[in-house]
Amino acid sequence: MSNNTKTTHTKNYYSQENSTDQLERYKLLVENIEDYAIFLLDTEGHIVSWNLGAEKFKGYKPNEIIGKHFSVFYSEEDKKSGKPARELEESKANGRVEDEGWRIRKDGSRFWANVIITALFDRQGIHRGFAKVTRDLTERKLHEDTLFDANVKLEASYKEMQRLNELKDEFVSLASHQLRTPATGVKQYLGILLEGYMGELTEPQLDCLQKAYESNEREIEIINDLLQVAQLDAGKVSLNKAPTLLCDVIENIIDEQVEMFKVRQQQVVLKIPDHTLVGSVDPIRFRMVLENLIDNASKYTMSKGKIIISLTRAGKFYKISIQDNGVGIKKSDIKKLFEKFSRLSNPLTKNVSGSGLGLYWAGKIIQLHGGHIDLDSVPKKGTTFSVFLPAEKTNG
Amino acid sequence: MAKILLVEDELIISTPFSIVLKSKGHQVDNAENGNEALRLCQKKSYDLILLDIMMPYCNGVEFLKKANLKTTAPNTRVVVLTNLSGGNEIDETLMLGAAKTVLKSSITPALLLTLVDEELTLSKK
Numbered sequence: 001m002s003n004n005t006k007t008t009h010t011k012n013y014y015s016q017e018n019s020t021d022q023l024e025r026y027k028l029l030v031e032n033i034e035d036y037a038i039f040l041l042d043t044e045g046h047i048v049s050w051n052l053g054a055e056k057f058k059g060y061k062p063n064e065i066i067g068k069h070f071s072v073f074y075s076e077e078d079k080k081s082g083k084p085a086r087e088l089e090e091s092k093a094n095g096r097v098e099d100e101g102w103r104i105r106k107d108g109s110r111f112w113a114n115v116i117i118t119a120l121f122d123r124q125g126i127h128r129g130f131a132k133v134t135r136d137l138t139e140r141k142l143h144e145d146t147l148f149d150a151n152v153k154l155e156a157s158y159k160e161m162q163r164l165n166e167l168k169d170e171f172v173s174l175a176s177h178q179l180r181t182p183a184t185g186v187k188q189y190l191g192i193l194l195e196g197y198m199g200e201l202t203e204p205q206l207d208c209l210q211k212a213y214e215s216n217e218r219e220i221e222i223i224n225d226l227l228q229v230a231q232l233d234a235g236k237v238s239l240n241k242a243p244t245l246l247c248d249v250i251e252n253i254i255d256e257q258v259e260m261f262k263v264r265q266q267q268v269v270l271k272i273p274d275h276t277l278v279g280s281v282d283p284i285r286f287r288m289v290l291e292n293l294i295d296n297a298s299k300y301t302m303s304k305g306k307i308i309i310s311l312t313r314a315g316k317f318y319k320i321s322i323q324d325n326g327v328g329i330k331k332s333d334i335k336k337l338f339e340k341f342s343r344l345s346n347p348l349t350k351n352v353s354g355s356g357l358g359l360y361w362a363g364k365i366i367q368l369h370g371g372h373i374d375l376d377s378v379p380k381k382g383t384t385f386s387v388f389l390p391a392e393k394t395n396g
Numbered sequence: 397m398a399k400i401l402l403v404e405d406e407l408i409i410s411t412p413f414s415i416v417l418k419s420k421g422h423q424v425d426n427a428e429n430g431n432e433a434l435r436l437c438q439k440k441s442y443d444l445i446l447l448d449i450m451m452p453y454c455n456g457v458e459f460l461k462k463a464n465l466k467t468t469a470p471n472t473r474v475v476v477l478t479n480l481s482g483g484n485e486i487d488e489t490l491m492l493g494a495a496k497t498v499l500k501s502s503i504t505p506a507l508l509l510t511l512v513d514e515e516l517t518l519s520k521k
Contacts, residue, residue, distance in 0.1 A: 177450070180479035184501045185408030191505045192412050197419055220501045227481055 037134040040120075043127055045070050045088050047225070057113075059106035070132065073103045075110075089126045089146075091117040091130060100137070112141035165233070172230035176223045183223065186216045203345045225357040229340065231362050239282035239368055241391075246311055246318060247275045249287050253294055260295075265303045271310035279318055279389050281369060289362040293322045296358070300383070301326030317371065317388040325382040334375055338363040397421040398443040398516050403433040403459065404477070405451040409500065413446070416505040417512065430454025430462070436516065437463055442472050444515055447494070449478040449485050457485050460492035473519045477503065 030038050030051050037054035039047055046069055050062040058065075058073060065072075071084035078084065078101070085248045091097040103113040114135040120128045190213045192198060194206065199210070231237055254268055261268050279286070297307045301324040308323040329337065340360045366373050370390045377383040400417055404410035404430045410452035417424045425440070427433035431454040433445070445465075460495060465472055476489045476497040487499050495515060503511070 177479055180501045181406055182408065184479060185406065187501065187504070188409060188412035192415055195505045197505065223501075256462055264517070
């Protein structure tokens with residue numbers, strides 16, 4: 001419908017002028033277009049017309065170029081390979097040909113051209129020549145090339161980074177294993193002294209050995225953390241998930257750490273309304289995450305403080321919260337907390353050992369489970385870590 | 397008291413382990429690699445082998461493959477003591493008949509004795 005209207009309108013418009021005027025207008029229109037080189041070729045490929053755009057892109061005045069063969073715009077290589085003649089043949093056979101490539105200006109410089117050559121036939125079907133429309137896309141091409149080069153460089157840098165990262169992981173893994181051997185030796189010798197295999201020791205001697213033993217234990221702990229993080233970063237951790245009663249994990253940890261809470265005179269409160277919640281977790285790693293969080297809560301809570309551990313269902317998640325009334329964390333420090341080697345300054349830090357890798361590892365392990373760890377803290381009031389684990393689907 | 401073969405290339409670890417085990421009256425032989433352990437196993441029978449994995453010449457995995465203890469010494473229990481944490485070697489030792497693997501850096505003299513007692517009790521069953 002709209003096409004018909006358009007045709008009628010166009011007909012009326014042109015009928016207002018005679019054909020000589022129309023031709024003159026077309027000629028002026030084409031000659032004055034600056035953004036496209038538009039010109040005609042005869043059947044052999046010789047240039048028979050020239051417009052402003054052509055002059056601008058290619059640098060030739062009409063009197064310098066009309067009559068010359070259009071292959072003058074092609075590189076020597078293209079000419080040798082017969083590309084200009086091939087394009088004319090193809091255009092004649094198919095009605096048109098489109099090509100993008102480097103073309104040559106009068107001054108010998110190159111420009112990236114989009115070229116359309118249309119074969120022209122009169123009403124009797126006799127071939128009368130070609131219309132050639134060229135656009136200068138040099139700027140776009142240069143942008144594309146720059147982008148391409150940047151992408152190639154980026155890919156190379158990424159691969160190099162991956163290689164270095166793998167080397168680092170291998171190094172950390174090997175170094176950690178090698179470091180464990182002497183630390184294990186120290187532990188055994190200190191152990192046989194402390195456990196009386198070499199006879200009775202005085203209290204000051206035992207005290208010195210105990211301090212050496214604790215320092216060595218700290219070293220082993222750091223090596224273990226480094227190794228675990230290296231394995232995690234190297235993607236070598238695959239979870240062995242199994243249906244696990246979550247309250248059992250929490251209660252077992254509390255039972256095992258009861259001595260620690262006694263020594264620190266801390267009260268532990270368990271709030272587990274539903275003892276049937278079963279999570280799909282890697283039992284060993286999940287337990288280590290909770291141990292880590294509970295141990296942290298205890299470490300950063302003063303003597304006689306209180307730690308509340310709760311297990312509830314929160315929508316699609318099981319939520320395990322570990323709430324303490326300890327030193328708390330400054331707002332500005334919260335983001336740093338799950339980063340590698342993050343050790344914050346607070347009144348208890350200097351008395352607390354740690355590698356600064358535990359929370360990084362815990363966060364990643366819970367992410368591997370499809371969950372996350374949230375943190376809410378007020379300085380001098382306390383901190384709540386909440387572990388969210390995807391809940392099993394329930395019937396109804 | 398039991399006959400124990402301790403296969404460990406690091407003297408700083410095998411010496412204190414031996415001291416602790418001998419203090420309870422166990423008879424302890426030492427081998428510094430899998431080849432030495434194989435030679436000892438051909439001469440004597442053991443109640444328990446405490447086996448390291450990373451050793452020169454013949455490591456713990458190779459020793460288990462060559463020793464074929466399931467056939468040659470079905471009553472001998474093997475516990476792997478290693479400082480590797482995870483990896484193919486650990487899984488292989490379990491597949492080759494080791495009863496369990498324990499991280500060496502976690503062992504104390506008291507824990508070593510408990511571990512040995514548990515294994516010896518199980519081997520008598």
